[in-house]
Amino acid sequence: MFVPTLRKTMIAALAVAAATAARAETINVxxxxxxxxxxxxxxxxxxVFIPAVNKQLEGSGHTINWDEQYxxxxxxxxxxLEAVEEGLAEIGGISSVFDPAKLSLQNVxxxxxxxxxxxxxxxxxxxxxxxxxxxxxSTWEENGLEYLGGPIAIDDYVLMTTFPVNSIxxxxxxxxxxxxxxxxxxxxxxxxxxxxxxxxxYNEIKTGVYDGVIVFATAALPGKLHEVAPHITRIGFxxxxxxxxxxxxxxxxxxxDAVQKALKDAxxxxxxxxxxxxxxAVTASFKxxxxxxxxxxxxxxxxxxxxxxxxxxxxKKWAAQVDSEGKAGTEILKAYLDAIRAAGGAPVRNWxxx
Numbered sequence: 001m002f003v004p005t006l007r008k009t010m011i012a013a014l015a016v017a018a019a020t021a022a023r024a025e026t027i028n029v030x031x032x033x034x035x036x037x038x039x040x041x042x043x044x045x046x047x048v049f050i051p052a053v054n055k056q057l058e059g060s061g062h063t064i065n066w067d068e069q070y071x072x073x074x075x076x077x078x079x080x081l082e083a084v085e086e087g088l089a090e091i092g093g094i095s096s097v098f099d100p101a102k103l104s105l106q107n108v109x110x111x112x113x114x115x116x117x118x119x120x121x122x123x124x125x126x127x128x129x130x131x132x133x134x135x136x137x138s139t140w141e142e143n144g145l146e147y148l149g150g151p152i153a154i155d156d157y158v159l160m161t162t163f164p165v166n167s168i169x170x171x172x173x174x175x176x177x178x179x180x181x182x183x184x185x186x187x188x189x190x191x192x193x194x195x196x197x198x199x200x201x202y203n204e205i206k207t208g209v210y211d212g213v214i215v216f217a218t219a220a221l222p223g224k225l226h227e228v229a230p231h232i233t234r235i236g237f238x239x240x241x242x243x244x245x246x247x248x249x250x251x252x253x254x255x256x257d258a259v260q261k262a263l264k265d266a267x268x269x270x271x272x273x274x275x276x277x278x279x280x281a282v283t284a285s286f287k288x289x290x291x292x293x294x295x296x297x298x299x300x301x302x303x304x305x306x307x308x309x310x311x312x313x314x315x316k317k318w319a320a321q322v323d324s325e326g327k328a329g330t331e332i333l334k335a336y337l338d339a340i341r342a343a344g345g346a347p348v349r350n351w352x353x354x
Contacts, residue, residue: 027259028065032089034080035198036071038222040281041093041152041243044274049150049245052269056262064259077197081246085144090251091263093152094145096243097180098197104322105139105332109240110181111318112333114308114348116340117156119239120275125339126241127151127271133335135328146252149267150245153275154216155282157182157237160229161212162205164295168307177201178214181318185214185237188310198223205229217285218278226294232286234298235307236348245270301348308349315351 031050033042050066057063069075075083078098083089096106109115109122116122130136130147140147159165161174172190183193196204198219204210205228212229214237220226245267252260290296299307315333322329330352337352 025061025256026063026065027255028067029091030067030069030074030089031091031093032069032074032080032083033093034070034072034075034077034095035093039198039219040274040277042070044270044277045093045245048273049266049270052266053262056265057258060256060258060262062256062259072199077199081143081145084246084248087248087251089248091148091245091247094243094246095152097182097240100181102143103139103243104325104327104329105136106241106243107181108315108318108332108336109238110179111184112315112337112347112351113157113182113185113237113311114304115238115337115351116345116347117236117239118345119153119155119278121340121343121345122239123151123153123241123271123275125336125343127244128339129332129335133328133332135332139327140246141249144249145246146249148245148247148263150270150274151241152243153278154240154242155218155278156234156239157214157216158220159212159233159235159237160215160220160225161231161233162229163211164231165233165297168303168310174211175209176212176214177204177210179242182214182237184314185311187312187314189307201225202228217289218281221285221288226289226292230294232289232294232296234296236299236304304348311349313351313354316354319352 031045033045035042037043037046046068053064069089074089078095080092080094081099081102084092096103097110100107109126127149137147168189174191175194176186176191177194177196178185179197180195183195186193194210201213201215202223202225205213213225215225247263286296319329319333334352337347337350340347
């Protein structure tokens with residue numbers, strides 16, 4: 001009887017071990033971001049998102065072994081989508097502003113300037129549209145991505161120049177760098193808009209490639225842009241939605257429910273921490289740049305209205321172009337501005353109603 005009993009005991013032990021092994025799993029995940037950690041959306045991926053995922057997974061039997069690839073080590077700014085889509089990374093901070101063709105609907109805020117200077121209002125509105133409008137999710141899915149959330153909020157864009165701006169006419173003939181579709185904001189000013197990004201602005205201004213840039217305060221400070229473009233003009237271009245955290249969809253769909261839930265819950269934690277951190281940083285950034293020699297001025301509503309009125313209706317042009325590609329451009333434009341107005345926002349120009 002000893003042998004059968006021993007055999008049964010061993011079989012039972014092996015079954016327990018196998019069950020434990022099935023439950024306990026270490027998952028290798030690479031997180032990619034083109035910008036370096038000095039920028040909030042990357043820093044908080046490390047400080048908030050990843051720890052929140054790990055905490056969510058405690059007791060689930062699943063752990064993640066993270067490999068963080070930032071600052072162009074795996075993908076340059078604007079190439080994060082392709083890196084995640086192709087499986088070079090499982091998760092990434094995707095800069096939709098630098099992928100206006102592939103993530104066209106997510107760029108609606110960049111084609112509607114002068115709408116709201118409140119980052120929370122803007123990104124909460126876009127994040128909510130992902131829950132209520134399938135078209136928003138489809139743009140991610142068409143690129144092999146799963147939208148996790150954690151929107152990248154950008155504080156109110158300002159104009160930073162090597163020269164003072166007292167009137168719109170002062171911009172005539174000046175070369176101004178701007179991110180992706182924000183180049184359109186310069187229409188009607190006489191300025192020459194050049195597409196650029198934060199990683200190169202400093203040297204391009206310093207060497208005279210640009211006479212200024214359209215940028216936001218919380219990135220201008222760590223980028224030291226006030227050293228080379230000390231004239232800061234608060235135009236009121238508006239806060240923006242610039243991207244979000246997304247995962248490779250095939251990879252995400254293959255993960256256990258506990259891992260999927262942890263990733264999406266952590267993205268919500270990241271969003272809350274991000275908006276809180278951003279709110280504190282905006283005032284501090286302007287204060288620090290002024291103390292370090294920058295001159296800060298703010299235009300009045302008349303200036304703002306004149307600038308907005310002088311532009312072509314870039315929003316409707318964008319919507320028509322997106323519609324022609326079989327996507328819901330006009331629908332999303334209206335849904336976005338309706339939601340902004342319903343929440344108390346007061347666009348300088350109602351782009352969708354013209």
